[in-house]
Amino acid sequence: MTPEELLTTTRSVRKRLDLSRPVPRELIERAITLALQAPTGSNRQDWHWVVVTDADKRAQLAELYAKSYKAYRDTGPAPEERYAGDADRAATQHRVMNSADYLAEHMAEVPVLLVPAIHVPGGKLPEGNQAGLWGSILPAVWSYMLAARTLGLGTAWTSLHLVYEKEAAELLNIPDHVRQAALIPTAFYTGETFKPAKRQPLSEVLHYDQW
DSSP states (O other): OOHHHHHHHOOBOSTTBOTTSOOOHHHHHHHHHHHTTSOOGGGOOOEEEEEEOOHHHHHHHHHHHHHHHHHHHTSSOOHHHHTTTOHHHHHHHHHHHHHHHHHHHHGGGSSEEEEEEEEOGGGOOOSSOOHHHHTTTHHHHHHHHHHHHHTTEEEOOBOGGGGGHHHHHHHHTOOTTEEEOOBEEEEEBOOSOOOOOOOOOHHHHOOSSOO
């Protein structure tokens, strides 16, 4: 696949994760090895990667995620309200919500749950702009997702479990000075019909020299 195809067809995979097929450890390690080439502030490479395959731990992580997801799902306006006057966008968001519901219900069955994390001195997040901190781990997470796609694996970007970050840290024995960045369910995907998502027109988001 060309770089352009990879970048435009790496989607969040939820309903099409193969929940019955184990993922070989070497594929996960290959994807993470590629992800380690991502940029990181001052070349510190303070990242850590917790690969969760134990069924009991996956179930407990999934429970934390589901609890947070339910609270998130129950708040905020419905797509019809949020995107009033844009029926296509509302319909798209309904499909996203439906697939997100499915993932929340089946998270425990996903064979690999990856928790990327980063060393934070003292464990306390800095005040003010945190772009430098998260910019030293999130590009690597996206690289992992791209690498996984080339290896036949589907992923989805989630972070709602971070409402219960402390509980997840206790479950996974993550030390206090390491903060979690996301929770990436990973499995072989089914089907091959990945295509670019519909996005806002460039003209609506592009600015030159000033807003």
